[in-house]
Amino acid sequence: MNIDADIDVPLKDPWASPPATPGPRPRHAAADRADRDPAESVACWPAPAGGTDLGGTDLGGTELGGTRLGGTETGPATIGDPGRAHAEVRPRLRLDPAQPPDTVADHGTAVSLEVRAASVRGLSHRDSGTPRQDAYGFALSADEQHLIVVVADGVSAGVLSHEAASFVGRRGPREVARHLDAGTPADQLPWPEIFTALAATILAEGARSLKRSDPVRYAEIPPAETEVAAAMATTATFLVCSTGPARGGDRDVHLAWMGDSPAWAIDPQTGWHILSEVKGAAAEVATSRVEALPRIPRDPLGLPVASHRVPDDWTLLVMTDGTGDPIGSAVGEVAERLAAWWRRPPPPLRFADQVGFGRRSYDDDRTVVAIWPSADREPG
Amino acid sequence: MPEQGILLPFYLVVDVSYSMLGDSLDAANKILPGVADALAKAPILADKVRFGLIDFSDDAQVVLPLSDMTGQDYLPKLTVRGGTDYGAAFRMLRAQLEQDVSQLRADGFKVHRPAVFFLSDGEPQTGWEADFTALTAYDKQTGQGFKWYPVFVPCGVADAGRETMRQLVHPYGKSKLYMMHSDADAADAIKAMAEVLISSVLASGQSAVDGNSGFVLPDKSQLPPTIDVDDDWLD
Numbered sequence: 360m361n362i363d364a365d366i367d368v369p370l371k372d373p374w375a376s377p378p379a380t381p382g383p384r385p386r387h388a389a390a391d392r393a394d395r396d397p398a399e400s401v402a403c404w405p406a407p408a409g410g411t412d413l414g415g416t417d418l419g420g421t422e423l424g425g426t427r428l429g430g431t432e433t434g435p436a437t438i439g440d441p442g443r444a445h446a447e448v449r450p451r452l453r454l455d456p457a458q459p460p461d462t463v464a465d466h467g468t469a470v471s472l473e474v475r476a477a478s479v480r481g482l483s484h485r486d487s488g489t490p491r492q493d494a495y496g497f498a499l500s501a502d503e504q505h506l507i508v509v510v511a512d513g514v515s516a517g518v519l520s521h522e523a524a525s526f527v528g529r530r531g532p533r534e535v536a537r538h539l540d541a542g543t544p545a546d547q548l549p550w551p552e553i554f555t556a557l558a559a560t561i562l563a564e565g566a567r568s569l570k571r572s573d574p575v576r577y578a579e580i581p582p583a584e585t586e587v588a589a590a591m592a593t594t595a596t597f598l599v600c601s602t603g604p605a606r607g608g609d610r611d612v613h614l615a616w617m618g619d620s621p622a623w624a625i626d627p628q629t630g631w632h633i634l635s636e637v638k639g640a641a642a643e644v645a646t647s648r649v650e651a652l653p654r655i656p657r658d659p660l661g662l663p664v665a666s667h668r669v670p671d672d673w674t675l676l677v678m679t680d681g682t683g684d685p686i687g688s689a690v691g692e693v694a695e696r697l698a699a700w701w702r703r704p705p706p707p708l709r710f711a712d713q714v715g716f717g718r719r720s721y722d723d724d725r726t727v728v729a730i731w732p733s734a735d736r737e738p739g
Numbered sequence: 740m741p742e743q744g745i746l747l748p749f750y751l752v753v754d755v756s757y758s759m760l761g762d763s764l765d766a767a768n769k770i771l772p773g774v775a776d777a778l779a780k781a782p783i784l785a786d787k788v789r790f791g792l793i794d795f796s797d798d799a800q801v802v803l804p805l806s807d808m809t810g811q812d813y814l815p816k817l818t819v820r821g822g823t824d825y826g827a828a829f830r831m832l833r834a835q836l837e838q839d840v841s842q843l844r845a846d847g848f849k850v851h852r853p854a855v856f857f858l859s860d861g862e863p864q865t866g867w868e869a870d871f872t873a874l875t876a877y878d879k880q881t882g883q884g885f886k887w888y889p890v891f892v893p894c895g896v897a898d899a900g901r902e903t904m905r906q907l908v909h910p911y912g913k914s915k916l917y918m919m920h921s922d923a924d925a926a927d928a929i930k931a932m933a934e935v936l937i938s939s940v941l942a943s944g945q946s947a948v949d950g951n952s953g954f955v956l957p958d959k960s961q962l963p964p965t966i967d968v969d970d971d972w973l974d
Binding site for chain 1 (some may be wrong): 742743745746782783785786809847948949950
């Protein structure tokens with residue numbers, strides 16, 4: 360979740376505005392790979408043994424301490440000035456097995472789609488030893504015609520928000536699949552009903568969690584819904600896309616969201632396109648207030664949805680604002696670098712490293728689910 | 740939307756009139772190293788904080804331009820000179836804020852409203868009010884005034900007058916007045932003001948990390964015994 364900056368800036372249409380800093384990029388640190396042409400990085404990158412490098416993309420690492428092993432640059436991915444925290448924070452080990460792991464990642468194919476996903480604990484949570492509050496989840500409809508993806512960003516203020524995010528990651532995609540399996544077309548999914556059902560799940564599971572955490576207090580009267588909502592809240596952004604065989608053609612993508620976790624697409628030729636909405640773009644005054652489950656708006660039919668028909672070779676990305684904020688309106692070096700990294704699917708663990716890229720002052724949890732057409736042919 | 744992240748600019752403005760000579764100045768000269776030490780231990784906050792030092796007597800000077808406090812090999816020292824002209828300090832501040840905030844925004848940072856800690860030990864020369872208004876007045880509706888006005892936190896020690904310092908609290912509700920107890924030692928009170936400043940830097944930085952907005956100042960219960968806080972304003 361983001362801060363409410365006190366200085367009000369009228370925000371322009373991100374597609375209409377030029378980059379904030381025309382001319383040379385500011386340099387805040389020693390020269391690093393951000394100053395290289397991404398194309399050059401791709402060309403320089405030695406092909407790994409076994410030909411497993413699906414994307415052939417840039418490693419995305421900067422040299423920390425100048426280590427080179429076997430001619431391979433090592434060190435975590437960074438973009439621009441990584442700041443001190445990225446190098447100096449000593450993450451506290453997760454000792455409580457009930458808490459989510461520091462980092463989770465997935466990769467694989469779903470019919471004709473190639474998928475990468477990673478959720479990485481932010482530096483501030485690593486520093487304080489508090490849990491990662493982001494989660495993601497997928498499901499495939501029974502007929503395998505649709506892949507359903509969700510990302511969830513637990514609201515910082517709730518001590519159990521990681522649980523709410525986790526519920527959404529586990530239950531959300533299945534709930535959507537249930538409707539598809541019952542014959543509902545993907546463009547007619549009953550999103551208000553789906554969000555309302557998820558809210559009910561969070562309230563029920565959350566009440567149980569609260570009761571477990573304080574059995575004496577809740578011995579007689581179970582926790583009220585407002586107490587559960589104060590203890591756990593999460594954003595949810597769903598993406599439903601056809602699994603193919605849209606090769607060479609277009610792909611239908613449907614989205615619905617509550618809160619500020621954005622969905623983007625990267626066109627290999629023209630770059631970034633927003634599929635949901637850019638945080639703060641509609642508001643003149645930035646606000647830290649986030650819509651989040653289990654609170655459902657009084658008029659759930661007003662919840663935002665979107666449908667797009669996108670070319671098959673575009674990369675689809677659903678993410679939390681830990682990644683969405685540094686991308687901003689996709690005109691700066693973060694967007695440029697991520698587009699270079701994610702034009703094609705990187706090796707799975709490299710993707711997780713890239714999701715956790717170091718950049719000064721960005722210390723929130725990060726989650727990205729990325730979808731490409733399957734790698735058995737050259738996309739684009 | 741900026742994509743360089745959040746920055747919280749803090750400025751310390753110190754009175755270096757002759758009356759500060761001695762233990763008071765020594766104590767004031769320990770503030771900057773104190774801030775640097777605190778941030779050295781908190782890399783997450785250090786990535787979000789910029790700090791600048793301005794001194795003033797008959798004129799005002801930028802002693803340390805708004806800086807990333809990490810990797811500063813040399814921290815400048817204050818020396819005394821002349822009288823106490825608040826107007827000079829306010830004019831310099833206005834010019835610096837304008838320049839610094841414009842530059843940071845042009846570089847793509849999302850800049851939080853700056854905070855100014857203003858440390859003085861005496862009554863000023865008359866005629867500062869118009870300069871303070873130019874620094875702090877802003878009408879959001881009409882856009883008249885100084886859009887990037889700071890949260891101005893007056894810290895009075897020794898002979899600083901409570902009534903004068905109270906006029907510098909801006910804006911009401913966000914800022915507070917910190918004053919030395921009349922029986923305290925000025926150097927001890929400056930040390931206490933340094934604690935207020937450092938705890939505000941750390942708490943405000945943490946607030947930004949936690950996704951909240953806002954500048955945080957310690958309340959009465961968190962204060963060292965040599966100073967008190969005046970924050971029970973009636974609107």
